[in-house]
Each structure stands twice: as C-alpha cells, then as structure tokens.
Amino acid sequence: xxxxxxxxxxxxxxxxxxxxxxxxxxxxxxxxxxxxxxxxxxxxxxxxxxxxxxxxxxxxxxxxxxxxxxxxxxxxxxxxxxxxxxxxxxxxxxxxxxxxxxxxxxxxxxxxxxxxxxxxxxxxxxxxxxxxxxxxxxxxxxxxxxxxxxxxxxxxxxxxxxxxxxxxxxxxxxxxxxxxxxxxxxxxxxxxxxxxxxxxxxxxxx
Amino acid sequence: xxxxxxxxxxxxxxxxxxxxxxxxxxxxxxxxxxxxxxxxxxxxxxxxxxxxxxxxxxxxxxxxxxxxxxxxxxxxxxxxxxxxxxxxxxxxxxxxxxxxxxxxxxxxxxxxxxxxxxxxxxxxxxxxxxxxxxxxxxxxxxxxxxxxxxxxxxxxxxxxxxxxxxxxxxxxxxxxxxxxxxxxxxxxxxxxxxxxxxxxxxxxxxxxxxxxxxxxxxxxxxx
Numbered sequence: 001x002x003x004x005x006x007x008x009x010x011x012x013x014x015x016x017x018x019x020x021x022x023x024x025x026x027x028x029x030x031x032x033x034x035x036x037x038x039x040x041x042x043x044x045x046x047x048x049x050x051x052x053x054x055x056x057x058x059x060x061x062x063x064x065x066x067x068x069x070x071x072x073x074x075x076x077x078x079x080x081x082x083x084x085x086x087x088x089x090x091x092x093x094x095x096x097x098x099x100x101x102x103x104x105x106x107x108x109x110x111x112x113x114x115x116x117x118x119x120x121x122x123x124x125x126x127x128x129x130x131x132x133x134x135x136x137x138x139x140x141x142x143x144x145x146x147x148x149x150x151x152x153x154x155x156x157x158x159x160x161x162x163x164x165x166x167x168x169x170x171x172x173x174x175x176x177x178x179x180x181x182x183x184x185x186x187x188x189x190x191x192x193x194x195x196x197x198x199x200x201x202x203x204x205x206x
Numbered sequence: 207x208x209x210x211x212x213x214x215x216x217x218x219x220x221x222x223x224x225x226x227x228x229x230x231x232x233x234x235x236x237x238x239x240x241x242x243x244x245x246x247x248x249x250x251x252x253x254x255x256x257x258x259x260x261x262x263x264x265x266x267x268x269x270x271x272x273x274x275x276x277x278x279x280x281x282x283x284x285x286x287x288x289x290x291x292x293x294x295x296x297x298x299x300x301x302x303x304x305x306x307x308x309x310x311x312x313x314x315x316x317x318x319x320x321x322x323x324x325x326x327x328x329x330x331x332x333x334x335x336x337x338x339x340x341x342x343x344x345x346x347x348x349x350x351x352x353x354x355x356x357x358x359x360x361x362x363x364x365x366x367x368x369x370x371x372x373x374x375x376x377x378x379x380x381x382x383x384x385x386x387x388x389x390x391x392x393x394x395x396x397x398x399x400x401x402x403x404x405x406x407x408x409x410x411x412x413x414x415x416x417x418x419x420x421x422x423x424x425x426x427x428x429x
Binding site: 084087088091095099120121123124127128130131132134135138139140141142144146148149150151152153155156157173189190 | 262263266267270277291295297298301302304308312336337338341345347348349351352353355356357
C-alpha cells in the first residue's frame, strides 16, 4: 500500500496561503479568494475520502495484526483538522473586517469594497447591518446612532480641509455650506465625523 | 428658551419616580457618575457585566431634552458652546459604553448566549438587555448560517469545530480600586487561606476572577 506522500507534501501550503493573504492586508479586505478556497475544500474532500477508504482497509487488516495504515490515517486526519482551522480563521477574520466596515461606512458599502466580498459575505453583511440598525433603533426612546461619537470630543468645532469637490452640504441646523476642494472649514465636529470617514474631509490638526 | 433653562437642565436635571411609594432621587451628577463607572468597568472587565439599562435610558432622555434646549439657544451665546461640548461628552460616554458591550457580545457570542440561557432557565436576572439579547440572537444566527454554508464541504465532515468557542479570559489581571473596606478577597480558589484585606480607596492589581462579584455589586471599581 503506497502512502500518498506526493499529495501530502503540499497539503498545508494552500490553506496557509489563505491566511498569509489576509495577514498581508491587515486593515483592508482583499478580494475573496474563491479559487483557493475551493482548492482547499477539494483537498479536504480528497483527504477525507482517502481516509475513509484506508480506514475500511485498516479494519480488515486489523484482524491479521497489520496496523501499518494507522500512521497515514492519523497524518491525514491532522491535515484535515489543520486545513479546517485555516478555513475557519480565514472566513472568521474576513467577517470581523466586514463588520468593522459596517461601522465605518454605514449600511451601504462602497462599490469597490463590495466587489471583494463573496455572495455569502454580502448576505451576512446585510443581515448584520439590519440587526445592528434594529438594535440602535431600540435603545432609549428615539434610538441612538452608535457609529458616531467614536472618539472623546475635545471641542465642539473642528477645522477640516475639504479633499474633493463635494458641492452643497446641508447641515443639521439648516445652514448650507459649499464644499470645494482644498477649502478649509471650521464646522461642528458631529457634522464632520461621517464626512471625514467618507474621505470628503481631512481633519486639520494645528 | 433662554440660558436659564439650560443651566437649570444641567444643574438640576432629574427626579425619577420609580413607583409611587418608592421614590428615588437621583441628581444628574450621580447619574453621570454611575454611567462613568459602568463604562470603566465594562471597558476593563474581560466578560460582559450586568446591564445598566435604566440609567442609560434616563441619561439618554436627559440628553435629548438638553439637545432640544440647545437648539433653541442663541448661537451667539458663549455658554452654548460649553454646554454643547458637555452634551457631546456625555453622548460619547453612552455610545462608547454601548459599543463596548456590543463588541463583547460579538466576540464571545456563543459563550454569552449560553450563559444567558442558563440564567433564563434558573430564573436569574439577565445581563443583556432585551435589545442586546435580540441582537445577539440575530448575530449568532447570521454567523451560524454563514459557516454552515461554508463548511458543508463533505457529508462526513467532523463538526467538532462548533464546540470550540471563544471564551473571555476571566483570569486576566485588572487594576481595581476598592470603594469599601473589604474583609477578604479570595485569591486562590483552592486554598481558603489565601485571602487579602483591602482598605477603602486602595488600589490593587488582581486576577479578575477574584473580584468579579465585587465588581458586579459595585464594591470594586476597575480602573
């Protein structure tokens, strides 16, 4: 019975590659690597099937006192477990990242980020987004927006520089400001917070 | 609305009537202090703590009233800015407190829900508010569905990964300040002799596990 070393040697490479890919892009979300994921899936499938087969053979050999297949089975089993962990880690950490984006961008993701999500992740995102919104509505009497006030305030107004030609922007009190590229404004912090996150403003720290 | 009203708001905010007979007077300063302490505790404790929903709701109600008053105040008044900043600070406090709790719920979702369900069974008071509990259940549903879809690779797939749940490390060390004289804190659970006496206002570094009950009943403040 030949041990299939040839395919055992590369067993962990692909799964590890997934993890490395995420690790390289800390803070951003790389495109969902469905090719590699399905390769790892196939690898797991393959390992499980060969293991089932060998387990059956082993059962037969056992009666004649032959346990030579056992080490192979154990090896494959830990390879399966390892691949599994890598897959779980890959997907879980992506979810964490998507979750952070819900807090940064609100319920609607920018299209360029949306492209990087898998279908399942998009579904998860919309569910998460809904339950978060539902929670925020149910706090207090009128609901509360938890995605603002992320940092302790130091002053009511802050100085910001406008980075894009945004056009007219109406503030909560009805005042309309005209936001032109490279202009500086002194505005209430609350109004700016979201625009800063969207990349319209840059906080000028003097 | 004039400034007198805002001053009045800040200085003499509230008077809660819980029941007709059971009237509790709570000054705004006390209310803010309660939330501040809850916030610090929540920030530093590894596990989720009992909710303070009534206080949060009270403070939110007050903040809404103050917002209304501020909107009506004149923009030229120098006091308005000061009040606005104060209101913003309080808003940050509440938001951060609630956010911290949500983050814990998300991270330790399985663990927390398991504990909550045990509490329901025993008829104990729940740590999560109704809204948080809803959120937690929805969150778990979403994550479970996501991973079930992903991990159904092979029919004979082991499902043992579902049992590996993320748990808070309740033995991690915390800085704590005692708010009362505490006779004895058990440091080593296996050994009854290992206790410490803690004076009021003294500060200690201790394993969270040893003081978790004291944190929950308010004798110890995490810092």
